[in-house]
Amino acid sequence: NMNEYNEPFYIFIPTLFDSSLAPKNVHILEIxxxxxxxxxxxxxxxxxxxxxxxxxxxxxxxILGPIEEFLFYVDSATPKT
Structure with a gap:
């Protein structure tokens, strides 16, 4: 179904392990x-x-609550692009 996304995904937040990866109070969210x-x-x-x-x-x-308003950079990588 192209109207919903029901596939599993994995979330990694590298800034929880290394805060030097982003400015203070900013996190990187990898999906x-x-x-x-x-x-x-x-x-x-x-x-x-x-x-x-x-x-x-x-x-x-x-899952995480309203996060879109806090995103200031979003990128997607695929085999095609």
Missing amino acids: LTEFPYRFKNIKNWLKIKQDMQQKIIKKLET
Whole structure:
């Protein structure tokens, strides 16, 4: 279902182990998940990736509470981009 994100993901917060990685009172949140990227129309890949990124953030908010307002940089890496 492309409207929801129900796959497992892993959360790592490296700044809990090394606070020098970010400014004071700022954390790095790394999310790792798997997502199939077998699409016939690869021209839409960037939009699909951005949509899934947003769905993952919304799913995280069901666990961590409202975090999107605190994000100042978000990036996604995939085999395609």
